[in-house]
Amino acid sequence: MISNRVIFFIFDSVHLLDLAGAVTVFYESGCCGKKYDLHYVSPYVNPQTSSGLGFTNVEPLNSITVNKNDIVIVAGMEIEKWNRADDHLWILWLQVAAATGATVCSICTAAFALAAAGLLDDQNCTTHWSWTTVLQERYPRIKVVENKLFIKSGRIFTSAGIATGIDMALYLVEEQHGVDFACTVAKDMVVYIRRDGMDVQNSIYLQNRQHINRYVHQVQDYITKHLHHKITIDELASMVFISPRSLTRLFKSSTGITVGQYINSLRQEKAKRLLKENYKTAWVAKECGYQSTAQLRRLVKETYN
Known part of the structure; x- marks a missing residue:
């Protein structure tokens, strides 16, 4: 079953482009004829971006029950301001979301959150190039891969950060609606599909475009x-x-x-x-x-x- 609901999880000090790039892909998909139901959730009432812009109209986590057909995207945040004392506010929600079989994705440093929730144990993953070493050191059970735009491990996706969230989101659109439609969305955004897959079984459409x-x-x-x-x-x-x-x-x-x-x-x-x-x-x-x-x-x- 094709999901049309995408849930964006927002930490405090979220990086704006990490969030906005992926949001725009699904928004433009609707403009091109395949509409998504977009939701924004956070463990915080009024989360702020790392650049100082604040959000309103963000739903609390407990207002959304994730099902297996949903896509959950966790946008990257400023690690130095990431408050681990608040883990109890969000870790269980993220674990339950993954346990339902939903597609759970991280952009940039949000891989740290997926790792903290245990979702990346014994899995290949990636993050922004400047954080790959730290991520591996903090979570030795995971397998951090460098020099990849994004990595798919089952229904868990991690991306390298910032603009690569766009590449990952285009891949998700292509999974559901085909490469021709994904190319239409990319053209509408004036970007190119430049994604490569990790394995040979991944679509040739996604290879040789990096x-x-x-x-x-x-x-x-x-x-x-x-x-x-x-x-x-x-x-x-x-x-x-x-x-x-x-x-x-x-x-x-x-x-x-x-x-x-x-x-x-x-x-x-x-x-x-x-x-x-x-x-x-x-x-x-x-x-x-x-x-x-x-x-x-x-x-x-x-x-x-």
């Missing part, structure tokens, strides 16, 4: 939406006003693979997904840009062998 070259991102977005067409290097190059040779070189240096490899990977990924959803092979072949059903069967067979 670079910052806007021309290559533009090409990747176009490819994603036009897999049913014949796509040529000349066509892609003219779209970003560079030569085919320059695009070939630029794409490989930015993503680590060639344009052809990228197109083939996306086509195989989409074909496998559609076949699992029991669409007819002939339609899948056409939708994914294959010349024949025989070519589709051969490529999918090679992938599995």
Whole structure:
């Protein structure tokens, strides 16, 4: 079942962009046709941001009962001002939320809260690069990974901080509504989907996008939406006003693979997904840009062998 409720957990001294970036993703999703029910909860009556801006109209924790279809996002806070004497106000609520099977996410330093609640024990996780060492030292049972935008461990997500909360939120939207819609939301926000997955089983749509070259991102977005067409290097190059040779070189240096490899990977990924959803092979072949059903069967067979 697709959840349309996202609950943002706000500590005192919350970092504004940690919160606002993820909020904007789900808000813009509604503007693009997939509406979310957004709630803001806190163990404090009037929490403040680390930059001094205050919040009103924040719901108390006990007013929200989390269910398994909810998404709970804990925004990062200023660790030096994080009052651990107040743990009794929120730890049980967060533990119960996770126990229901809800998706529980941390942005930036909020990984410390998930770790304090025991939600990251024996799990891979991450946080802002300047806090990874401290997080590992304070919570030796967890496995802190560096140089990742975000990490998924079951239904627990941790992100590296600040703008990476946007990447994680876009991933959650993609999980529920598909990569085409996630790209639409990203375009509406004037950002690029640059997320990479931790494991090979994660969608190829999320891999090879951790670079910052806007021309290559533009090409990747176009490819994603036009897999049913014949796509040529000349066509892609003219779209970003560079030569085919320059695009070939630029794409490989930015993503680590060639344009052809990228197109083939996306086509195989989409074909496998559609076949699992029991669409007819002939339609899948056409939708994914294959010349024949025989070519589709051969490529999918090679992938599995």
